[in-house]
Amino acid sequence: MKRQARALEILSRLKNRYPAPQSELDWTTPWELLAATMLSAQCTDVRVNKVTPELFRRWPDPPAMAQADPAEVEKVIHSAGFFRQKTKNLIGEATIIINDYDGEVPRTMKDLTRLPGVARKTANIVLSNAFGIQEGVAVDTHVKRLAFRMGLTTSTDVKKIEQDLMKLFPKPDWGDANHMLVLFGRHVCPARTPRCNDCEMNDICPKRGVKTK
DNA sequence: ATCCCGAGGG
DNA sequence: CCCTCTGGAT
Numbered sequence: 203m204k205r206q207a208r209a210l211e212i213l214s215r216l217k218n219r220y221p222a223p224q225s226e227l228d229w230t231t232p233w234e235l236l237a238a239t240m241l242s243a244q245c246t247d248v249r250v251n252k253v254t255p256e257l258f259r260r261w262p263d264p265p266a267m268a269q270a271d272p273a274e275v276e277k278v279i280h281s282a283g284f285f286r287q288k289t290k291n292l293i294g295e296a297t298i299i300i301n302d303y304d305g306e307v308p309r310t311m312k313d314l315t316r317l318p319g320v321a322r323k324t325a326n327i328v329l330s331n332a333f334g335i336q337e338g339v340a341v342d343t344h345v346k347r348l349a350f351r352m353g354l355t356t357s358t359d360v361k362k363i364e365q366d367l368m369k370l371f372p373k374p375d376w377g378d379a380n381h382m383l384v385l386f387g388r389h390v391c392p393a394r395t396p397r398c399n400d401c402e403m404n405d406i407c408p409k410r411g412v413k414t415k
Numbered sequence: 416a417t418c419c420c421g422a423g424g425g
Numbered sequence: 426c427c428c429t430c431t432g433g434a435t
Contacts, residue, residue, distance in 0.1 A: 225431080227431085243433070244421090244429085245420090281422070283420040283422075324431095343431065380431080
Protein backbone atom coordinates (compact mmCIF):
# COMPACT_ATOMS: atom_id res chain seq x y z
CA MET A 203 0.00 0.00 0.00
CA LYS A 204 1.16 3.52 -0.83
CA ARG A 205 2.24 5.68 2.11
CA GLN A 206 -0.50 8.30 1.76
CA ALA A 207 -3.27 5.71 1.57
CA ARG A 208 -1.80 3.81 4.49
CA ALA A 209 -1.64 6.99 6.55
CA LEU A 210 -5.32 7.74 6.04
CA GLU A 211 -6.30 4.14 6.76
CA ILE A 212 -4.25 4.14 9.96
CA LEU A 213 -5.85 7.45 10.97
CA SER A 214 -9.30 5.99 10.32
CA ARG A 215 -8.61 2.92 12.45
CA LEU A 216 -7.12 5.04 15.22
CA LYS A 217 -10.26 7.19 15.26
CA ASN A 218 -12.36 4.06 15.51
CA ARG A 219 -10.39 2.93 18.56
CA TYR A 220 -10.13 6.38 20.14
CA PRO A 221 -13.29 8.43 19.34
CA ALA A 222 -12.36 11.22 21.77
CA PRO A 223 -8.59 11.13 22.25
CA GLN A 224 -7.02 13.38 24.82
CA SER A 225 -3.92 13.82 26.90
CA GLU A 226 -3.83 12.04 30.24
CA LEU A 227 -1.94 14.86 31.91
CA ASP A 228 -3.95 16.70 34.57
CA TRP A 229 -4.19 20.48 34.01
CA THR A 230 -6.64 23.35 34.15
CA THR A 231 -4.81 26.42 32.80
CA PRO A 232 -2.41 26.99 29.89
CA TRP A 233 0.38 27.53 32.41
CA GLU A 234 -0.38 24.19 34.07
CA LEU A 235 -0.42 22.42 30.71
CA LEU A 236 2.88 24.02 29.73
CA ALA A 237 4.44 23.00 33.06
CA ALA A 238 3.03 19.46 33.00
CA THR A 239 4.12 18.88 29.40
CA MET A 240 7.65 20.09 30.08
CA LEU A 241 7.78 17.84 33.16
CA SER A 242 6.72 14.83 31.06
CA ALA A 243 10.11 14.64 29.31
CA GLN A 244 11.41 11.07 29.72
CA CYS A 245 8.78 10.38 32.36
CA THR A 246 5.32 8.80 32.33
CA ASP A 247 2.25 11.02 32.62
CA VAL A 248 1.19 9.01 35.66
CA ARG A 249 4.24 10.21 37.54
CA VAL A 250 3.79 13.79 36.33
CA ASN A 251 0.23 13.71 37.67
CA LYS A 252 1.61 12.58 41.00
CA VAL A 253 3.72 15.71 41.51
CA THR A 254 1.63 18.41 39.83
CA PRO A 255 -1.13 18.70 42.48
CA GLU A 256 1.34 19.96 45.09
CA LEU A 257 3.33 21.88 42.48
CA PHE A 258 0.26 23.78 41.26
CA ARG A 259 -1.05 24.30 44.79
CA ARG A 260 2.17 25.90 46.01
CA TRP A 261 3.03 27.80 42.81
CA PRO A 262 -0.25 28.19 40.90
CA ASP A 263 0.83 30.68 38.22
CA PRO A 264 3.84 32.36 36.58
CA PRO A 265 4.13 35.15 39.22
CA ALA A 266 4.33 32.56 42.00
CA MET A 267 6.74 30.27 40.12
CA ALA A 268 9.02 33.17 39.17
CA GLN A 269 9.54 33.81 42.89
CA ALA A 270 9.89 30.17 43.93
CA ASP A 271 12.82 28.77 45.90
CA PRO A 272 14.53 26.31 43.52
CA ALA A 273 15.37 23.91 46.36
CA GLU A 274 11.68 23.69 47.28
CA VAL A 275 10.58 23.12 43.69
CA GLU A 276 13.24 20.43 43.28
CA LYS A 277 11.86 18.55 46.28
CA VAL A 278 8.33 18.60 44.91
CA ILE A 279 9.18 17.40 41.40
CA HIS A 280 12.06 15.10 42.39
CA SER A 281 10.36 11.85 41.43
CA ALA A 282 9.69 13.07 37.88
CA GLY A 283 13.41 12.88 37.04
CA PHE A 284 15.71 15.54 35.54
CA PHE A 285 14.58 17.59 38.54
CA ARG A 286 17.38 20.16 38.52
CA GLN A 287 16.97 21.03 34.85
CA LYS A 288 13.18 20.93 35.05
CA THR A 289 13.20 23.29 38.04
CA LYS A 290 15.37 25.76 36.13
CA ASN A 291 12.99 25.45 33.21
CA LEU A 292 9.88 26.12 35.32
CA ILE A 293 11.32 29.23 36.97
CA GLY A 294 12.89 30.41 33.70
CA GLU A 295 9.64 29.98 31.79
CA ALA A 296 7.65 31.83 34.46
CA THR A 297 10.17 34.68 34.52
CA ILE A 298 10.08 35.22 30.74
CA ILE A 299 6.27 34.98 30.70
CA ILE A 300 6.11 37.71 33.37
CA ASN A 301 8.72 39.94 31.80
CA ASP A 302 7.88 39.59 28.11
CA TYR A 303 4.31 38.34 27.82
CA ASP A 304 2.40 40.19 30.53
CA GLY A 305 2.00 37.01 32.56
CA GLU A 306 0.15 35.12 29.82
CA VAL A 307 1.40 31.94 28.16
CA PRO A 308 2.23 32.99 24.57
CA ARG A 309 0.25 31.53 21.66
CA THR A 310 2.78 31.24 18.86
CA MET A 311 5.42 28.63 18.05
CA LYS A 312 8.08 31.34 17.85
CA ASP A 313 7.32 32.75 21.30
CA LEU A 314 6.76 29.39 23.03
CA THR A 315 10.04 27.95 21.81
CA ARG A 316 11.90 30.90 23.33
CA LEU A 317 11.04 29.45 26.75
CA PRO A 318 13.67 27.20 28.34
CA GLY A 319 12.80 23.53 28.05
CA VAL A 320 10.25 24.15 25.29
CA ALA A 321 10.85 22.97 21.72
CA ARG A 322 8.40 22.04 18.98
CA LYS A 323 6.96 18.98 20.73
CA THR A 324 5.93 20.82 23.90
CA ALA A 325 4.84 23.93 21.96
CA ASN A 326 2.64 21.84 19.65
CA ILE A 327 0.91 20.25 22.64
CA VAL A 328 0.24 23.61 24.29
CA LEU A 329 -0.95 25.26 21.07
CA SER A 330 -3.27 22.39 20.21
CA ASN A 331 -4.63 21.46 23.64
CA ALA A 332 -4.80 24.82 25.38
CA PHE A 333 -5.52 27.11 22.44
CA GLY A 334 -6.98 24.91 19.69
CA ILE A 335 -4.26 25.96 17.24
CA GLN A 336 -3.05 23.30 14.76
CA GLU A 337 0.52 24.41 14.23
CA GLY A 338 2.14 21.01 13.69
CA VAL A 339 2.25 17.41 14.88
CA ALA A 340 3.88 16.85 18.27
CA VAL A 341 6.54 14.17 17.80
CA ASP A 342 7.55 12.40 20.99
CA THR A 343 9.06 9.00 21.62
CA HIS A 344 5.78 7.17 20.85
CA VAL A 345 4.99 9.10 17.66
CA LYS A 346 8.57 8.66 16.50
CA ARG A 347 8.52 4.90 17.07
CA LEU A 348 5.09 4.28 15.55
CA ALA A 349 5.58 6.52 12.53
CA PHE A 350 8.71 4.55 11.69
CA ARG A 351 7.25 1.11 12.35
CA MET A 352 4.10 1.86 10.37
CA GLY A 353 6.06 3.20 7.43
CA LEU A 354 4.84 6.81 7.66
CA THR A 355 8.42 8.03 7.60
CA THR A 356 11.87 6.66 6.89
CA SER A 357 13.57 9.30 9.01
CA THR A 358 14.68 9.17 12.65
CA ASP A 359 14.89 12.96 12.89
CA VAL A 360 11.92 14.43 14.77
CA LYS A 361 11.69 17.57 12.63
CA LYS A 362 11.65 15.54 9.42
CA ILE A 363 9.13 13.09 10.91
CA GLU A 364 6.87 16.01 11.82
CA GLN A 365 7.05 17.33 8.25
CA ASP A 366 6.18 13.89 6.88
CA LEU A 367 3.18 13.53 9.21
CA MET A 368 1.94 17.04 8.40
CA LYS A 369 1.83 16.04 4.73
CA LEU A 370 0.13 12.70 5.41
CA PHE A 371 -2.54 13.74 7.94
CA PRO A 372 -5.25 16.39 7.34
CA LYS A 373 -4.53 19.54 9.37
CA PRO A 374 -7.66 19.31 11.56
CA ASP A 375 -6.41 15.92 12.79
CA TRP A 376 -2.90 17.01 13.77
CA GLY A 377 -3.63 17.47 17.47
CA ASP A 378 -5.64 14.26 17.80
CA ALA A 379 -3.05 12.33 15.79
CA ASN A 380 -0.53 12.88 18.55
CA HIS A 381 -2.88 11.66 21.29
CA MET A 382 -4.06 8.64 19.33
CA LEU A 383 -0.54 7.52 18.42
CA VAL A 384 0.62 7.93 22.03
CA LEU A 385 -2.32 5.91 23.35
CA PHE A 386 -1.94 3.25 20.67
CA GLY A 387 1.77 3.06 21.40
CA ARG A 388 1.08 2.48 25.06
CA HIS A 389 -1.80 0.04 24.60
CA VAL A 390 -0.74 -2.04 21.58
CA CYS A 391 2.66 -1.08 20.22
CA PRO A 392 5.10 -0.35 23.05
CA ALA A 393 8.81 -0.08 22.40
CA ARG A 394 9.88 -3.45 23.74
CA THR A 395 7.12 -5.95 23.09
CA PRO A 396 4.68 -4.87 20.37
CA ARG A 397 1.60 -7.10 20.27
CA CYS A 398 1.48 -7.56 16.52
CA ASN A 399 -0.77 -10.63 16.71
CA ASP A 400 -3.54 -8.66 18.40
CA CYS A 401 -3.03 -5.48 16.38
CA GLU A 402 -5.74 -4.19 14.04
CA MET A 403 -3.05 -2.52 11.90
CA ASN A 404 -1.43 -5.89 11.28
CA ASP A 405 -2.48 -6.15 7.62
CA ILE A 406 -1.17 -2.72 6.59
CA CYS A 407 1.84 -2.25 8.90
CA PRO A 408 5.32 -2.78 7.41
CA LYS A 409 6.60 -3.37 10.97
CA ARG A 410 9.83 -1.52 10.23
CA GLY A 411 12.33 -1.78 13.04
CA VAL A 412 10.07 -3.92 15.21
CA LYS A 413 12.17 -5.78 17.73
CA THR A 414 11.36 -9.48 17.63
CA LYS A 415 12.74 -10.30 21.04
C1' DA B 416 26.79 12.49 20.46
C1' DT B 417 26.10 13.30 25.19
C1' DC B 418 24.04 14.77 29.25
C1' DC B 419 20.27 15.38 32.45
C1' DC B 420 17.73 11.76 36.34
C1' DG B 421 14.23 8.92 38.95
C1' DA B 422 11.06 5.01 38.86
C1' DG B 423 8.76 0.97 37.13
C1' DG B 424 8.69 -3.24 34.18
C1' DG B 425 10.57 -7.44 32.22
C1' DC C 426 20.41 -6.03 35.27
C1' DC C 427 18.79 -3.38 31.15
C1' DC C 428 15.25 -0.77 28.81
C1' DT C 429 11.91 2.74 28.63
C1' DC C 430 9.12 6.70 29.86
C1' DT C 431 4.53 12.06 25.43
C1' DG C 432 12.50 15.94 25.34
C1' DG C 433 15.56 19.52 25.18
C1' DA C 434 20.03 21.91 25.38
C1' DT C 435 24.94 21.76 24.72
